[in-house]
Amino acid sequence: MEHLRTVDDVMTQAVVSVDHDTAFKDIVETMRMWNVSALPVLSAGGKVTGVVSEADLLLAATHIDPDRAITAERLMTRPAVTVTKDTTIQAAARLMARRHLKRLPVVDGDGHLIGVVSRGDLLKVYLRSDADIGAEIRELITGLLVQRGSAEIHVHVACGVAYLYGSLPDPTLEDVVVRAAAAVPGVVDVRADFTVTVPA
Structure with missing residues (x-):
């Protein structure tokens, strides 16, 4: 097996994300379709500005305001906790454990989304x-x-x-x-x- 040292070695490059104006039900459907518990929220320029999770959706569902559209921008946690592809696997694992996260968006130097790394990805090193x-x-x-x-x-x-x-x-x-x-x-x-x- 090749030496796995950085996030770049284990991350998933085919990333599912949502835009700021994605509606509540569409977010739920996207999560169900791709079997993920959180989604990066992107600006019009493709930069990661937040993350919307199942916890965010459940919290919003308890006090829905019928007069206000519930979108990813309203639901997301910001700023997003992200890593770069050069982050070591150990550093990403520590960050994920400290912040109680299951997935981390991977961004380039300008903040554009280039991948996602999950807990399972980080455990590949032990194979x-x-x-x-x-x-x-x-x-x-x-x-x-x-x-x-x-x-x-x-x-x-x-x-x-x-x-x-x-x-x-x-x-x-x-x-x-x-x-x-x-x-x-x-x-x-x-x-x-x-x-x-x-x-x-």
Whole structure:
């Protein structure tokens, strides 16, 4: 599996959205048709100005004003919480968890909608094989330690958990190695057991 690092690697580019003047019933129908729980709301120029969710619709349904049209512009939450395609998967996941969101619009530098990333999209990184993860950790650690003295590190990955063991020439390198391994996409946990061998 290819290395999945940023939102660009996992986002859905075929995005369903609504305009500011989209009516309540049309929003509900669009959500039902595409089986989504929220929709980006776009300006006339294609920029994301808000998001309308099922929660917004349910709240509006409790106090409908027959004399006022209920449109996406009235219903949407603004400003929209968005990410760019260069946002790391970890950063997008933290934002989604912190804001209790199921989906995030992905925008370009000018705020135009270019995709959507969901919780399920972000979890794709954990579908990487253990062999693929292990190979990347070995390559990364080799690069980190190439000029730091004699080190012998073995890497074994099982169910996304990286087991690191061997010898290091400097005890301060253990934290460096563990942090590097933990940052590899698909790693669930890192367990290290090193001995320190000081060069004679």
